[in-house]
Amino acid sequence: MLETISFVEENHLLGPSYGLLRLKLDQSLYCLPGQFVMVRPQKAIEPLLRRAMAVYRLERREEGASIELLYQILGRGTEQLALLRPGDGVHLLGPLGNGFLPETWPVTDQRAILVAGGIGSAGLLLLAERFAERSIETILFFGARTAKDLVGLEDFQRLRVEIIRATDDGSSGARAFVTGPLESYLAQDGERARIYACGPEPMMKRVAEIARRYCKPCYVSLEARMACGFGVCIGCVAKISCDAEPGYSYKRVCVEGPVFAAEEVIWENV
Ligand SMILES: Cc1cc2nc3c(=O)[nH]c(=O)nc-3n(C[C@H](O)[C@H](O)[C@H](O)COP(=O)(O)OP(=O)(O)OC[C@H]3O[C@@H](n4cnc5c(N)ncnc54)[C@H](O)[C@@H]3O)c2cc1C
Numbered sequence: 382m383l384e385t386i387s388f389v390e391e392n393h394l395l396g397p398s399y400g401l402l403r404l405k406l407d408q409s410l411y412c413l414p415g416q417f418v419m420v421r422p423q424k425a426i427e428p429l430l431r432r433a434m435a436v437y438r439l440e441r442r443e444e445g446a447s448i449e450l451l452y453q454i455l456g457r458g459t460e461q462l463a464l465l466r467p468g469d470g471v472h473l474l475g476p477l478g479n480g481f482l483p484e485t486w487p488v489t490d491q492r493a494i495l496v497a498g499g500i501g502s503a504g505l506l507l508l509a510e511r512f513a514e515r516s517i518e519t520i521l522f523f524g525a526r527t528a529k530d531l532v533g534l535e536d537f538q539r540l541r542v543e544i545i546r547a548t549d550d551g552s553s554g555a556r557a558f559v560t561g562p563l564e565s566y567l568a569q570d571g572e573r574a575r576i577y578a579c580g581p582e583p584m585m586k587r588v589a590e591i592a593r594r595y596c597k598p599c600y601v602s603l604e605a606r607m608a609c610g611f612g613v614c615i616g617c618v619a620k621i622s623c624d625a626e627p628g629y630s631y632k633r634v635c636v637e638g639p640v641f642a643a644e645e646v647i648w649e650n651v
């Protein structure tokens with residue numbers, strides 16, 4: 382794990398609500414798809430706590446590395462990210478969490494179904510890259526409020542991933558929740574599919590139900606409010622089923638997660 386000051390190379394605002402930040406690191410970094418970093422602008426006084434961001438892209442360089450973070454501007458932390466300019470310093474801790482482990486990836490005769498809800502696409506691009514390198518057939522079911530919220534769509538298109546879109550207002554793809562087209566697809570042609578999802582909890586709960594119904598292995602990347610990001614504050618726990626009494630235990634999303642087998646997650650607050 383690396384704790385360092387990284388430097389902004391580029392920070393592109395993608396409309397009023399999203400941004401793509403590229404950071405330069407002077408040390409090399411290896412990370413699995415679905416792992417994340419905790420970041421905070423060096424100059425920001427507020428907020429005090431770092432924010433968790435999925436590693437969207439990673440490039441190893443002769444000296445060090447660069448990583449890209451795709452963010453949605455929601456509140457104080459991400460407003461500060463949007464203000465960053467080239468050359469600014471950013472505290473960075475990572476990579477953190479378990480990520481989508483290679484033993485869960487499809488083998489050659491299987492296909493990958495990615496399900497992204499809104500900014501959840503940020504947690505899935507690296508996985509799509511690994512699958513493209515291995516010539517694994519990949520379909521992305523991408524849902525968002527409007528066409529403008531389908532952020533990162535072109536990056537998946539560049540990997541030649543087949544994309545099925547759904548938006549709440551019908552401005553791109555079906556006017557539906559993304560779980561509608563997903564279920565129709567699995568009902569007709571879901572053989573040999575393995576599912577990987579990242580997005581809002583209600584979406585992932587529904588994806589988990591659909592995966593169970595069609596007997597498909599499914600892995601979900603949970604989002605939790607995080608303070609430390611490395612297992613100390615116990616502020617990010619999720620209820621996960623287990624064999625021992627009382628049938629569940631609390632796991633830290635930042636260490637034992639964020640990726641869990643969907644069948645193990647007890648969806649309490651949704
Ligand atoms: C493992 C992990 C990976 C993540 N990866 C990314 C990523 O790649 N890109 C990204 O943009 N974000 C990501 N997040 C979420 C991110 O860490 C922040 O929680 C989020 O950006 C809000 O931070 P903020 O400081 O801007 O908002 P805050 O000031 O903390 O909150 C502002 C308002 O937004 C609400 N809010 C906070 N978080 C969310 C949320 N997740 N969904 C809906 N409403 C929310 C709050 O309740 C509040 O009303 C990730 C979170 C986790 C745990």
Ligand code: FES
Nearest residue numbers: 610612614615635
């Ligand atoms: S964020 Fe502190 S234990 Fe997970």
